[in-house]
Amino acid sequence: MKITTCIFDLDGVIVDTAKYHYLAWKRLAKEKFNKDFSIHDNEQLKGVSRVESLNILLRICNEDVPEKEKQQLTDLKNKWYVEYIKRITPDEILPGVLKFLEDVKNKKLYMALASASKNARLLLERIGLTYLFDCIVDGTVVTRAKPDPEVFLKCAEELGVEPQGCVVFEDAIAGIEAAHAGQMFAVGVGDKHILYKADMVISSFKEIVIDNVVNLPKTKKNE
């Protein structure tokens, strides 16, 4: 099927906020439980909602807290995270992204943003890219976290396109799985050893041109 739509994750794909999420979770683990939270552990939190991220972190740290305290912990993590990202500027857009987004636009493909983050619109505004997207689905409207395909399927529905013609760009294992669960193509952005389930992996957008995306139907892995 012909590719009609490119769906982009935000954190770790368009802008490197993954490192700020990591710093905030690591700080929470240290200050609240005196536990070390490694960059390797952090892979499991990428693309996952705030509250589910806390549950995973608690499991990794071998800690448990009453349900009512979880809200305080996620609020604290978000407070630190928002402090870290307050100073983000368009300079932090990842290499090759702007050029690639412009190519997608010129090719007349739809462009959607699909993020589990409740801070997604704020971030997009800060980096000045809101105007490029035909559709934005973020953590304020999604009820099921990746690897559930909800966030991506909502984009397809809003745009009125078939999921099979959508390509998802993701830095998270859960995001690759979510794309495939939604019958979409998945391009991994990051380490090919971590994102090996993707139909194609790039380490940065400098490595890809729009024609690679249009040709993806020949290389689909999940069929």
Ligand code: G6P
């Ligand atoms: C993104 C990140 C996750 C983060 C989630 C929620 O998907 O990859 O690490 O937990 O968004 O973000 P939020 O800004 O709402 O806490």
Ligand code: MG
């Ligand atoms: Mg991400």
